[in-house]
Amino acid sequence: MKFNQPNIGTSINDLETPSLIIDLEAMESNFSVISETYADSPCKMRQHAKNIKCPDILWRQIEIGGTLNGVCAAKVSEAEVMVEGGIRDVLITSEVVGSDKQKRLAYLAKRANIKVCIDNKDNLTELSSIAASIGSKIGVLIEVDTSMGRAGVRTPQQGLELAKLADSLESVEFLGVMSHQTVEGFADKETRFLEGKKYIDMCLEVGKTIQDAGIEIKVVSSGETFSYDVAPMIDGVTEVEGGTYALMSGPTAYMEEFSLAGKVLTTVIDVDEAQIVIDAGIKCLGGPLGVKPGIEGDRNITFDQMYDSYSILSRKGKGNYNIGDTLLIETSQQDILVNRWDHFIGVRNGIVEVIYEISARGCHH
Amino acid sequence: MERPVSKPIGQHFLDLDTPALIVNNSRLRTNIENTAEDLMKIGIKLIPNTATHGTSGIARTQTGYNPKSPIFVDTFQQAECFFQAGFENIIIQAPPVSSRKIDSLRHLQDSQTLTLSISNVSHLDVLKKTHGRRISVLLKIPNKSDSVGFKTHEELIKLIENMETLEHLRFEGLITNANEMESMEQACEVLISAAKYLDSNSISSDQRLLNASNLILEKEFNDIPKGITGLISGTYPFYTATQNTVCSVISTVMSTPEPGKAFVDCGQKAISIDQGVPSVINYPDAEIEKMSAEHGYVIFDSSKLNLQIGDKILLAPASYSDTFNLYDFVNIIEEDKLQSIIPTDSRGAFK
Structure with a gap:
C-alpha cells in the first residue's frame, strides 16, 4: 500500500515516525x-x-x-x-x-x-x-x-x-x-x-x-x-x-573520514525513570542476532528489548525525556535496514529537501 | 519491490523464482481451525494478530470472512491497510502520541470500530483531542516480561474515571503482553488481579486480553486461567511440529565451492535472522551456518549429502513476522502447486 509522504520543506520535527532519514x-x-x-x-x-x-x-x-x-x-x-x-x-x-x-x-x-x-x-x-x-x-x-x-x-x-x-x-x-x-x-x-x-x-x-x-x-x-x-x-x-x-x-564508525548519514527518526511513546519506549522495532530496524543500534547524542540510552514495532531502551542517566520527543537512531547494519523501507527522506539543515524512492527494495531475485 | 520471474498458477512450487516465500494452504487452514476450536472449548476468544503476516488474504481466513470479527495490529498504518481491505473491528497496539496518528486513519468509517491500547496518562490527553468518532480504549497492564503500562490499580481507577467524562471514549478493558512462555502465568495473574480490583470498585472490564503470540498449543491454552476473555496471537497459523511446515522460504544453491559447503541465494534481506538462523527443512543433514545480507552459508556432511548448484532448499524462518515483512507477495501452495499469489498488504507500514 502507498502511504502519503511528507511535503518538501517540512521540518524534521514535523515528520511522522518512524522515518528513514538521510542527512544529505x-x-x-x-x-x-x-x-x-x-x-x-x-x-x-x-x-x-x-x-x-x-x-x-x-x-x-x-x-x-x-x-x-x-x-x-x-x-x-x-x-x-x-x-x-x-x-x-x-x-x-x-x-x-x-x-x-x-x-x-x-x-x-x-x-x-x-x-x-x-x-x-x-x-x-x-x-x-x-x-x-x-x-x-x-x-x-x-x-x-x-x-x-x-x-x-x-x-x-x-x-x-x-x-x-x-x-x-x-x-x-x-x-x-x-x-x-x-x-x-x-x-x-x-x-x-x-x-x-x-x-x-x-x-x-x-x-x-x-x-x-x-x-x-x-x-x-x-x-x-x-x-x-x-x-x-x-x-x-x-x-x-x-x-x-x-x-x-555503527560498526564501521572507526573510519572517521566518513559520517553517519542514514538514521531512523523515532518518537518516544512511553517513558518512566528506568526506560524509554520508542515506536521503532525490528521490522523497520533489523537487529540480526543481537547487533543493536544506538541513539544519537546519548550513550546512556541503550536498546534493551526489540519487538516487531517498538523497542524498549534502558536509561542510565537523568536525561529529560517525554512522550512525543523524537530521537535519531544510529543504525547497526545499514543495508538490511534500507531494504525494509520504501523511501529515504533527504534532510538538510533540519528541512526535508528530497524524497528518494528506494526502488530496488525487496529485489531478492 | 520484489521482481520475481512470474510463474503460472499450477506450477510446481519448487519451480518458483527464488528466494520465494510460500505458505501451504491446507496446513494453514487446519492450524487456524484447530486453534479457534481449542480456544472456543475453554471459552476464550481468539483475536488474530494480523501484523504477523500483514496479508488481508490470510486475515480473512482467520476471521472466518466476518468483517466484524476483531483483529489486532501493531501500527496505525497497518490499521489503515486492514480497514481499507474491509476489516471493521481493529485493535491497535501502538499508543497514540499525537492526534495526527488517529487523523491519519483517513478511510475510517462510522461503521468501523477502533480500539486503542494506552499505557500512559499522556496517551489519554491525546485521545481527549480526537473528537468526532468513538474510540474504545484498552489499558495496558505491565508484567515481568513487559514492564510498560499502568503500574498501580489506583492509576487505573483515576484514568477510567477521567475517561468516563469524555463522551467519545469508552473503557473497553485491560491488556497485557506475555512475550515469553515463562512469563505467561504471571502476566495472567496481574491482569486478573487488576480486573478484580476494578470490579470491586464497580468498574467492569469487558475485555481482559492476553497478547501472547508464542502461545500456540492446546495444552498451553489449558493453562490460561479463568478470567482471561481473549488471546491475541499471530504465530498460530504457521505453527508446525513436524517437517510439514506451513511457511517457508525456497532458496537455490548458487555455488558449491568446497565439499560440505553450499552457498544459497537467500540471506538476511529475504529471511529474518533476528531470532536465529533458519532451519533447513528438506535436507535434515544440512544446516545454515550463517547468513550475509544477500546469501546463506549451508554446511553439510558431504559423505551423506551432495548438494549441487541449482538444488532448492526450504528454509523455516525463526521469525515469521519479520520474514513476511521482507516480501511483497506470498505464494500460496496446495498439493505442491502454486494456487494463488497474495500481497502482504501492510508490509512496511511502520508508522
Missing part, C-alpha cells in the same frame, strides 16, 4: 571523500547498489566523481532497477543460477553493459548458451574467495581453468577477476592496510596466473569500504566495490 550534507561529504581519493588514480569506485538501492542516490556519487560511471548490484532484479534508472554499466557481484535468471540477465545485457561473477564451469557454459540463444554477450569475472569462505575459486589453478573456458566461449566476454573481503571489529588504519592488501593480493595472484597463461585481465574488481584507500594504491586493481561508506553504520 553527511552523505555528500562521504561522496566527496571518494571523489578526492580516486581523482588522480586509474582505479575508480564502483559503488555497490545493494546498500542504497536507489539509482538517484547512486547518480549523486557519479556526479560528484571518483567512479567509473557504473555500479555493482547483488541480484539480477536489482541490476534491472539500476539500468531502468539510467545506469548503463552494472557488475552483478554474485553468481546467477537457473535458466530463468540467466535469461533475464542475457536480455538485460542487450540494454546495458552487464557483467557477472562466475566460479563454476557448468554455470558458465549455461550462461554462454543462454546468451547465445538471445543474441547478447555477457561480461564475466571470476570470483576469488579471499577470506569469506563463500562462493569463489579457491586456487589460482581453478581460476585459470575457468578463464580458459570463458575465453573460448562466444557469448561471454572474459574480463578478469573480483573478490569480496571483510575486516572484523574496529580496525585501525594499519590493520585495514595490512588486511586489505593481503586479501587483494590473493585476488591479484589469480589474475596474474591467468595473465601469465596469455589471457588478458582487463578488470580487477576488489576492495570494499574498509579498504577504499588501500586498493587504489595497489598496482593492478582497476575498481573498488564500496557501498557502506555512503550512509555508514
Whole structure:
C-alpha cells in the first residue's frame, strides 16, 4: 500500500515516525571523500547498489566523481532497477543460477553493459548458451574467495581453468577477476592496510596466473569500504566495490573520514525513570542476532528489548525525556535496514529537501 | 519491490523464482481451525494478530470472512491497510502520541470500530483531542516480561474515571503482553488481579486480553486461567511440529565451492535472522551456518549429502513476522502447486 509522504520543506520535527532519514550534507561529504581519493588514480569506485538501492542516490556519487560511471548490484532484479534508472554499466557481484535468471540477465545485457561473477564451469557454459540463444554477450569475472569462505575459486589453478573456458566461449566476454573481503571489529588504519592488501593480493595472484597463461585481465574488481584507500594504491586493481561508506553504520564508525548519514527518526511513546519506549522495532530496524543500534547524542540510552514495532531502551542517566520527543537512531547494519523501507527522506539543515524512492527494495531475485 | 520471474498458477512450487516465500494452504487452514476450536472449548476468544503476516488474504481466513470479527495490529498504518481491505473491528497496539496518528486513519468509517491500547496518562490527553468518532480504549497492564503500562490499580481507577467524562471514549478493558512462555502465568495473574480490583470498585472490564503470540498449543491454552476473555496471537497459523511446515522460504544453491559447503541465494534481506538462523527443512543433514545480507552459508556432511548448484532448499524462518515483512507477495501452495499469489498488504507500514 502507498502511504502519503511528507511535503518538501517540512521540518524534521514535523515528520511522522518512524522515518528513514538521510542527512544529505553527511552523505555528500562521504561522496566527496571518494571523489578526492580516486581523482588522480586509474582505479575508480564502483559503488555497490545493494546498500542504497536507489539509482538517484547512486547518480549523486557519479556526479560528484571518483567512479567509473557504473555500479555493482547483488541480484539480477536489482541490476534491472539500476539500468531502468539510467545506469548503463552494472557488475552483478554474485553468481546467477537457473535458466530463468540467466535469461533475464542475457536480455538485460542487450540494454546495458552487464557483467557477472562466475566460479563454476557448468554455470558458465549455461550462461554462454543462454546468451547465445538471445543474441547478447555477457561480461564475466571470476570470483576469488579471499577470506569469506563463500562462493569463489579457491586456487589460482581453478581460476585459470575457468578463464580458459570463458575465453573460448562466444557469448561471454572474459574480463578478469573480483573478490569480496571483510575486516572484523574496529580496525585501525594499519590493520585495514595490512588486511586489505593481503586479501587483494590473493585476488591479484589469480589474475596474474591467468595473465601469465596469455589471457588478458582487463578488470580487477576488489576492495570494499574498509579498504577504499588501500586498493587504489595497489598496482593492478582497476575498481573498488564500496557501498557502506555512503550512509555508514555503527560498526564501521572507526573510519572517521566518513559520517553517519542514514538514521531512523523515532518518537518516544512511553517513558518512566528506568526506560524509554520508542515506536521503532525490528521490522523497520533489523537487529540480526543481537547487533543493536544506538541513539544519537546519548550513550546512556541503550536498546534493551526489540519487538516487531517498538523497542524498549534502558536509561542510565537523568536525561529529560517525554512522550512525543523524537530521537535519531544510529543504525547497526545499514543495508538490511534500507531494504525494509520504501523511501529515504533527504534532510538538510533540519528541512526535508528530497524524497528518494528506494526502488530496488525487496529485489531478492 | 520484489521482481520475481512470474510463474503460472499450477506450477510446481519448487519451480518458483527464488528466494520465494510460500505458505501451504491446507496446513494453514487446519492450524487456524484447530486453534479457534481449542480456544472456543475453554471459552476464550481468539483475536488474530494480523501484523504477523500483514496479508488481508490470510486475515480473512482467520476471521472466518466476518468483517466484524476483531483483529489486532501493531501500527496505525497497518490499521489503515486492514480497514481499507474491509476489516471493521481493529485493535491497535501502538499508543497514540499525537492526534495526527488517529487523523491519519483517513478511510475510517462510522461503521468501523477502533480500539486503542494506552499505557500512559499522556496517551489519554491525546485521545481527549480526537473528537468526532468513538474510540474504545484498552489499558495496558505491565508484567515481568513487559514492564510498560499502568503500574498501580489506583492509576487505573483515576484514568477510567477521567475517561468516563469524555463522551467519545469508552473503557473497553485491560491488556497485557506475555512475550515469553515463562512469563505467561504471571502476566495472567496481574491482569486478573487488576480486573478484580476494578470490579470491586464497580468498574467492569469487558475485555481482559492476553497478547501472547508464542502461545500456540492446546495444552498451553489449558493453562490460561479463568478470567482471561481473549488471546491475541499471530504465530498460530504457521505453527508446525513436524517437517510439514506451513511457511517457508525456497532458496537455490548458487555455488558449491568446497565439499560440505553450499552457498544459497537467500540471506538476511529475504529471511529474518533476528531470532536465529533458519532451519533447513528438506535436507535434515544440512544446516545454515550463517547468513550475509544477500546469501546463506549451508554446511553439510558431504559423505551423506551432495548438494549441487541449482538444488532448492526450504528454509523455516525463526521469525515469521519479520520474514513476511521482507516480501511483497506470498505464494500460496496446495498439493505442491502454486494456487494463488497474495500481497502482504501492510508490509512496511511502520508508522
